[in-house]
Amino acid sequence: MSVLIVYAHQSPNSFNAAVKDVAVKELEKQGFKVTVSDLYAMEFKATSTRQDINGELKSAELFRYGEEMEAAWRNDTLSNDIKQEQQKVQEADLIIFQFPLYWFSVPAIMKGWIDRVLIGGFAFSLEKMYDSGVFKDKKAMLSFTTGAMESMFRPEGINGDINVTLWPLQNGVLHFCGFQVLPPQIFWGPAHCPHTVRTAMLETWGQRLKGLMSETPLQFASSKLFDLSFQGGFCLHPEAKKERETHPYGITTGHHLGKPLPPDHQLRAPPGGAAGTH
Ligand SMILES: Cc1cc2nc3c(=O)[nH]c(=O)nc-3n(C[C@H](O)[C@H](O)[C@H](O)COP(=O)(O)OP(=O)(O)OC[C@H]3O[C@@H](n4cnc5c(N)ncnc54)[C@H](O)[C@@H]3O)c2cc1C
Incomplete structure (x- = not known):
């Protein structure tokens, strides 16, 4: 079994580095x-640029990054740095993204990794997305630190619900590519707590890593609920929408259908699973 840790912190003395080191040690x-x-x-x-492709472009007149990258992937003309990362993804059974939260998201350098490595053809296609995604036999998870304390990311906290913050990365990137998404590991405000609390956080992380691969992944809306055609607009089947009318919550954080969000949907898998999800 192989694990890839995609890690973004500038300092080897940072808390993120310590978290990464605990993972390397425990997993090894x-x-x-x-x-x-x-x-x-x-x-x-x-940055996503023309330099990511060796040789001829399909259309030099109007450079379209997605199309050009997919063609370069097929023709084996991607730049070496991208090829190397794609090789690592292919070999990995689990990918851990380790980073400090920047602007409610990943740091730019990690977003660049996502944009340049997880390209069309290699990581997804119209036929291979979500439940049928390319990486459906692999797991992935976010492990990150925040500046904020936990209460600030509650529905009533000043930053709003962390589940909403996590949705674009966990659904829009990881689940979209088919990964089984493990619940995130969040280290709340390590710069603003006593050393003993940080040490305890690292110990908890080390304990979690012992059983990580047998954890139940988060649940997302099953693709079966949607009409996967251009005529149907890739929207919920009317029956699926009707079936949900009597439920107290929406299907997922994103597919809320105007109802309250399913509680902590992006933080943990519901016990026993939920109807209409996988
Ligand atoms: C551009 C930008 C955008 C940001 N956006 C957000 C945002 O949207 N939301 C938000 O909440 N925050 C945000 N932040 C804050 C950022 O998320 C935090 O500063 C970061 O997560 C803290 O993690 P760190 O690893 O950098 O901490 P560090 O400052 O490196 O570490 C914290 C403490 O842990 C100590 N430490 C290191 N190793 C160990 C160890 N082995 N054991 C115990 N202690 C140790 C360090 O010495 C330090 O005292 C943003 C920051 C920037 C720069």
Whole structure:
């Protein structure tokens, strides 16, 4: 079994580095092959540009990154740094994204990794997305630190519900590519708590890593609920919508149908599963 840690922090003395080191140590102890992509140390290029393609373009007149990258992936003309990361993704059974939360999201260098590595053809296609996604046999998870304390990311907190913050990355990136998404590991405000609390956080993380691969992934809306055609607009089947009318909550954080969000939907898998999800 192989684990890829895509890691974005500038300092080896940071709390993020400590979290990453605990993961490397614990996973190696369990016999995993662990690979770390240390994005800042690699000076990983964050921008999506023409330089990502070796050789001819399909259309030099109007450069369309998505189309050109998919063609380059098919023709094996992607730049070497992207090819190397794609090879690591292919070999991994689990990918852990380790980062400090920047503007409710990943740091730019990690967003660049997502944009440049998880490209059409390699990571998704119209036929291979969500439940049928390319990486449906792999797991992925977010592990991140915040500046904010936990209460600030509650529905009544000043930043709003963390479930909403997590939805674009966990659904829009990871689930879209088919990954089984493990519940996120969140380290709340490590810079603003006593050293003993930070040490305890690292210990909890080490304990969680022992059973990580047998955890139940988060649940997302099953693709079966949607009319996957252009005529149907890739929207919920009318029967699925009707069936949901009597439920107290929406289907997911994103597919809320104007109802209250299913509580902590992006933080943990509901016990026993929920109807209409997978
Ligand atoms: C551009 C930008 C945007 C941001 N946007 C957001 C946002 O949207 N929401 C939000 O909540 N926050 C945001 N932040 C804050 C950011 O998320 C936090 O600063 C970051 O998560 C803190 O993690 P760190 O690893 O950098 O902490 P560090 O400052 O590196 O570490 C915290 C403390 O842990 C100590 N430490 C290191 N190793 C260990 C160890 N082994 N054991 C115990 N202690 C140790 C360090 O010495 C330090 O005292 C943003 C920051 C920036 C720069």
